[in-house]
Amino acid sequence: MGNEQGIAALQKRAVQARGDKRQSLLIRTASLAAFLSAVCLSAGNTAIAQSSDLLTRKHLTGDWGGKRSELEAAGITPSLHYLGEFAANPIGGESEGAAYAGNLTASSKFDFEKLFGAQGLSLFASVGWLHGTSLSETSIGNIFEVQGVFSAPTVRLGRLYVEQSFAQGMITLSAGRRTPGADFADVPIFGNYVNGGLINYVTYLPAYVYPPYATWGAKADLTLPNGFEFSVGAYDADTEVLDPDNGGVDFSFRPAEGVLSFAQASYSWNGQPNAPGLPGSIWFGGFGDSSKYDHLTDPDKSSYGNYGFYGIVQQQLTQEGEDRTQGLTAWGALSFSPDQTINIAPLNIFGGLTYQGLFPGRDEDVTALGLYFASFSEDLDDQDFELTIELNHHFQVAQWLQLTPQLQYIINPDGRTDIDDAGVIGLAFSVDF
Numbered sequence: 001m002g003n004e005q006g007i008a009a010l011q012k013r014a015v016q017a018r019g020d021k022r023q024s025l026l027i028r029t030a031s032l033a034a035f036l037s038a039v040c041l042s043a044g045n046t047a048i049a050q051s052s053d054l055l056t057r058k059h060l061t062g063d064w065g066g067k068r069s070e071l072e073a074a075g076i077t078p079s080l081h082y083l084g085e086f087a088a089n090p091i092g093g094e095s096e097g098a099a100y101a102g103n104l105t106a107s108s109k110f111d112f113e114k115l116f117g118a119q120g121l122s123l124f125a126s127v128g129w130l131h132g133t134s135l136s137e138t139s140i141g142n143i144f145e146v147q148g149v150f151s152a153p154t155v156r157l158g159r160l161y162v163e164q165s166f167a168q169g170m171i172t173l174s175a176g177r178r179t180p181g182a183d184f185a186d187v188p189i190f191g192n193y194v195n196g197g198l199i200n201y202v203t204y205l206p207a208y209v210y211p212p213y214a215t216w217g218a219k220a221d222l223t224l225p226n227g228f229e230f231s232v233g234a235y236d237a238d239t240e241v242l243d244p245d246n247g248g249v250d251f252s253f254r255p256a257e258g259v260l261s262f263a264q265a266s267y268s269w270n271g272q273p274n275a276p277g278l279p280g281s282i283w284f285g286g287f288g289d290s291s292k293y294d295h296l297t298d299p300d301k302s303s304y305g306n307y308g309f310y311g312i313v314q315q316q317l318t319q320e321g322e323d324r325t326q327g328l329t330a331w332g333a334l335s336f337s338p339d340q341t342i343n344i345a346p347l348n349i350f351g352g353l354t355y356q357g358l359f360p361g362r363d364e365d366v367t368a369l370g371l372y373f374a375s376f377s378e379d380l381d382d383q384d385f386e387l388t389i390e391l392n393h394h395f396q397v398a399q400w401l402q403l404t405p406q407l408q409y410i411i412n413p414d415g416r417t418d419i420d421d422a423g424v425i426g427l428a429f430s431v432d433f
Contacts, residue, residue, distance in 0.1 A: 055398040060433050075114030079107045080433035085147040085194060085426060087135045092422035093413060097139030101132030101150035105158070105212060120165040126158035127248075128212025140422045142413035143204075143345065144372050144388045145196030147426070151213065156248030158212030170223050177248075178217035180235050181210035184262040185285055185310050189331050192354050194406045194428050195390050197372035201348050203308050203337040205289055207237035207260045215241055216253050227268045235260045237291045258291025273324065280315035293342040297379050308337030308346075326357035345374040345386075364396035376415040383415030392428075404428040 063069055071078065081104075088098035107126035112118040134150040136142050161176025181199060190198040199210050207215060217235035237258030241250045264285035270277040288307045295301040314331035316324075333350040337343040352370035357363045370390040376383040392406030408424035 058399045058432070060398075060400045060431055073114075075111035077109045077111070079105075081105050081107075081430065082433070083149050083428070083430045085149045085428040087146050087194075087408075087424055087426035089135060089139055089146075089422045089424050092410070092420035093140035093142075094419055095139050097135060099133040099135035099138055099147065099150075101134065101147045102130075103149050103151075103212070104129040107158070120169075122163050123161075124163065125160045126212060127156065128158045129155045130212065130244075135424070140410060140413050140424075141416075141419050142388070142410050142422065143374060143386055143415075144410070145199070146194075146408060146410075146424050148194055148196030148199055149428075150196065151210070152244040154212075154244035154247070156212055156244070156246075157214075158248060159214045161217075170225075172221040172223075173218075174220075175218040176216070177214040178219060178233075178235065179211050179214045180208050180217065180233065180260060180262065183217075183219055183233050184231065184264050184287070185283075185312070185335070187281070187283065187312055187314070189314055189329065189354060192366050192368040192392075192394065193352070193370050193390055194392055194404060194426065195370065195372060195388060195408060197348075197374075197388060198333070198350060198370075201333065201350060201372075202287065202310055202335050203306070203343055203348075204345065205237075205260065205287070205306070206239045206291070207235060207242070207258070207289065209242060212248065213242050214248065216251075227271065229266045229268075231262070231264045233262045237289055258289060260287065260289045260291070262287045278316040278319060278327075279324070281313070283310075283312040285310050295341045295379075296344065296377055297341075303342065306337065306339060306342060308335060308343075310335040320357055323357070323363070326363060328353060328355045340377045340379050343377060344380070345376050347375040349373045349375075362395075366394040366396075368392050368394070374415070380415070384417075385412055386415050387411040400432040402430045404430075 059068070068078070082102065084100065084102035086098070086100045089096055105126060105128045107124065110123040112121040112123065130151050131153050132150060135146045140146065157177070159177055159179055161174050161178050163172060163174035165172045185202045200208055202208055209215065215236050217233060219231065219233035222230045236253060236255050237260040238252070238254040241252055243250065262285060264283060266281060266283040268279065268281040270279045286307070286309045288305070290305055292302050292304050293306055295303070310333065312331070312333040314329060316327055316329045318327040320326040330353050331351065335348045337346045340346055350370070350372050352368060354366055354368045356366045358367045359365065368390070372388040374386045376385060388408055388410045390406060390408045392404050395403040397403055404427065406426050406428065408426070410422040410424065413419040413422055
């Protein structure tokens with residue numbers, strides 16, 4: 001009995017020590033986040049006081065002496081954008097660590113109606129430089145990428161497609177090198193979050209890629225004046241063209257390896273400035289992939305085909321004064337892929353709140369809270385669920401500069417109880433050149 005009591009006492013002290021350590025680390029993490037937020041706010045206010053011209057311009061490099069406006073008037077709209085994300089986990093995960101990842105994207109849109117008189121025809125081209133490391137891969141071991149910007153490092157040609165609109169823009173057809181992750185199951189409010197769970201949440205499909213990765217594809221959109229919109233798309237699901245080492249210039253077209261198809265419908269209400277209520281939207285969609293999938297628990301077995309469904313809803317709840325852009329908005333999303341033998345996480349549930357203009361004098365800032373839940377396949381005995389909570393604040397320092405300190409807490413990383421829950425602190429920034 002004495003040994004048993006001694007062991008029990010040691011276990012109790014060990015649990016208490018872990019709890020005290022976790023509480024201490026959480027306090028330090030929260031304190032550091034508050035400090036970073038104060039620094040960002042101070043930097044923004046100081047910069048505004050020092051140079052109103054620099055802060056009011058749309059791009060860091062300005063209008064190039066009027067040349068940028070001249071190009072846009074002529075039909076050429078260039079863009080250079082950088083997104084960087086630093087993150088560290090002072091608590092939990094497989095090990096403690098830090099990582100930085102970034103993406104520099106250059107793109108141009110060519111309006112052929114202005115350039116050559118071809119009504120409704122345009123061309124879009126982009127190139128991207130992905131670099132850095134993933135904290136999720138190197139330290140935490142979770143599935144919802146802590147740094148949403150991270151993808152396999154590469155310099156590559158991105159999207160390259162032509163687009164034709166008809167009927168005053170109600171109908172749009174496009175084809176070329178497209179990105180299904182930016183075409184379907186992606187809505188603007190997701191851009192308020194750092195975590196990458198909202199980027200590939202549909203079901204972790206191999207061909208469901210995000211810029212600058214792109215594949216052959218075609219998309220059609222129908223936008224009706226009553227708030228309804230319908231979209232369909234089909235993409236080459238051959239993953240060899242997505243190899244980070246080929247620079248995006250492998251133009252092979254192998255639909256026999258698989259075709260990824262999407263259909264989506266949406267409805268938006270109260271979108272007009274004089275609408276009696278607050279704006280909201282709802283999206284429903286489904287997908288099918290004819291590719292070959294290995295079974296999760298037996299790689300020697302495989303099957304062809306995968307499918308699933310998703311839904312997204314958002315509703316603005318409050319409005320500050322006459323400015324419809326300011327106030328509280330709630331949103332939720334769900335995706336379901338029934339086949340447990342090939343889908344790592346068949347069920348995903350997401351939700352959150354955003355508030356623009358929460359603090360006095362910071363009308364363009366956005367505060368965001370998000371929750372990301374993944375339920376793992378029943379075939380994976382050692383994995384149950386992963387839940388990530390994110391809190392961030394976007395400081396709109398200038399039209400071209402945004403700073404985003406953020407906190408994340410990950411429960412059951414990779415659905416495993418043998419990996420400690422992880423706390424993450426980070427800072428993201430974006431620059432429009």
